[in-house]
Amino acid sequence: MAGAVLTVEPMAALDTRTDRRPSFVGLLWGSTVGKKTAMAVSGIVMLLYLVVHMLGNLKIFFGAADFDAYAAWLRTIGEPFLHHEWFLWIARVVLVAAVVTHAVAAFQLSRRDIAARPVKYAHKRRRASYATRTMRWGGVILGLFIVWHILDLTTLTVNPHAAAGHPYANVVATFSTWYGDVIYIAAMLALGLHIRHGFWSAAQTLGAGSAARDRVLRTTADALALLLTAGFVSVPVAVMTGLVS
Amino acid sequence: MKLTLRVWRQKNAGAEGAMSTYEVDGIAKDMSFLEMLDTLNESLILSGEDPVAFDHDCREGICGACSLVINGEAHGPERTTTCQLHMRSFSDGDTIDIEPWRASAFPVVKDLVVDRSAFDRIIESGGYITAPTGSAPEAHATAVPKPAADFAFEHAECIGCGACVAACPNGSAMLFTSAKVNHLNVLPQGAPERGSRVLDMVGQMDSEGFGGCTLAGECATACPKGIPLFSITRMNREFVRAARKRG
Numbered sequence A: 001m002a003g004a005v006l007t008v009e010p011m012a013a014l015d016t017r018t019d020r021r022p023s024f025v026g027l028l029w030g031s032t033v034g035k036k037t038a039m040a041v042s043g044i045v046m047l048l049y050l051v052v053h054m055l056g057n058l059k060i061f062f063g064a065a066d067f068d069a070y071a072a073w074l075r076t077i078g079e080p081f082l083h084h085e086w087f088l089w090i091a092r093v094v095l096v097a098a099v100v101t102h103a104v105a106a107f108q109l110s111r112r113d114i115a116a117r118p119v120k121y122a123h124k125r126r127r128a129s130y131a132t133r134t135m136r137w138g139g140v141i142l143g144l145f146i147v148w149h150i151l152d153l154t155t156l157t158v159n160p161h162a163a164a165g166h167p168y169a170n171v172v173a174t175f176s177t178w179y180g181d182v183i184y185i186a187a188m189l190a191l192g193l194h195i196r197h198g199f200w201s202a203a204q205t206l207g208a209g210s211a212a213r214d215r216v217l218r219t220t221a222d223a224l225a226l227l228l229t230a231g232f233v234s235v236p237v238a239v240m241t242g243l244v245s
Numbered sequence B: 001m002k003l004t005l006r007v008w009r010q011k012n013a014g015a016e017g018a019m020s021t022y023e024v025d026g027i028a029k030d031m032s033f034l035e036m037l038d039t040l041n042e043s044l045i046l047s048g049e050d051p052v053a054f055d056h057d058c059r060e061g062i063c064g065a066c067s068l069v070i071n072g073e074a075h076g077p078e079r080t081t082t083c084q085l086h087m088r089s090f091s092d093g094d095t096i097d098i099e100p101w102r103a104s105a106f107p108v109v110k111d112l113v114v115d116r117s118a119f120d121r122i123i124e125s126g127g128y129i130t131a132p133t134g135s136a137p138e139a140h141a142t143a144v145p146k147p148a149a150d151f152a153f154e155h156a157e158c159i160g161c162g163a164c165v166a167a168c169p170n171g172s173a174m175l176f177t178s179a180k181v182n183h184l185n186v187l188p189q190g191a192p193e194r195g196s197r198v199l200d201m202v203g204q205m206d207s208e209g210f211g212g213c214t215l216a217g218e219c220a221t222a223c224p225k226g227i228p229l230f231s232i233t234r235m236n237r238e239f240v241r242a243a244r245k246r247g
Helices: A024-029 A032-062 A064-074 A086-116 A135-153 A167-175 A178-205 A214-241 B033-046 B117-124 B146-156 B163-167 B174-185 B188-207 B218-222 B230-245
Strands: B003-009 B018-024 B095-099 B108-110
Touching (some): A024 A032, A032 A064, A032 A086, A032 A178, A032 B188, A064 A167, A135 A167, A135 A178, A167 A178, A178 A214, B117 B188, B163 B174, B174 B188
Parallel strands (some): B003 B095
């Protein structure tokens, strides 16, 4: 067979796999499926925080002394093992990481999704539910709200009362302004919609959904959305109606 | 029936396209949608115009060749393929909009024909099993649990038409890819490539430029074969499992 050259097309299926796959995190972040996993996990971290945050907020109905004492206690969690306020700072770092992961993944995936459908259909038709269609802009609204919320009640930069160590008075001051109420209530409605589609989606992304479990997951998503929105909104409503002053 | 059709006309992949309006008359209610288009094309040919190009093959709803977005819905108002859609779903005097699948991964070739070879490349990347060639093995040599066989069959029903991509607001191929991954991953014959299959097929799907999944659910509603939305859920689980084991 001297001189005869047999050319064989390379076949990927028969190649020996010599290239190593990226790490677990690399595989996740490098794919659309894995990026959604990162969004689901960071979303659930934020959701768990919001449940605790909402329940803590309801302490405002027990009066200024209870509410301010609760706020002061938050700074002492973990003592003496943790130094004063360390727990709070650990929570803040985890939350910022969750928000950044969630937002960066959402931004990258959204850009990709928009590029994947460059030409719209001439025949317009309403697609998907309201909660599903508002995920992106709802997320942007929530991101802006978080910035304002921290400037208002954590750093007190834009708070009308701005008395450090007196969160009760600061909250009442914010919700005594019309814009404070409008921003807060609008953001909480956006939050409810975001959780309604987000919680159920996270369950699918993490592979927890099934036909048998769907009703439970959808009901849980609706209940979480409703309870969180109602719980958070009850505070400005209470201030507006004079129940909390 | 007399109908007004607004059809996407595009000379070739590089040309600008636009919706063109045509009138068709003498359409019977028991004609299929494609027969109605055949009628339109006959009259276009007789008047010396370029007939409307559209994909079709078996006209039995099993090959996945036909691909039309009718009034904004992939395969039209019934849950079936375009070839199995009949004109009884429409009324005399209706205006019907007919467009090609829209996705950057499915470029228009001409008129209503799109290039779906991205799907072929996804299949090539992992939609196979390692099996010895030669005479067929004894059918009961490998036991398949009944639930696994049913699950595999439900997903094997996918005909690869691409309606899921056309219906998805993100032009995502998740339902197609998940149907193929799940079909093989649940079977003992597909077990050797269980991890690499999902990683490679998702990797190929991403590199073809399909969008990601936002669980809008439009794909499963449009699917003529009823592939469930939870197919995607299952593939997500397979993906994370495989990523942990790195193939």
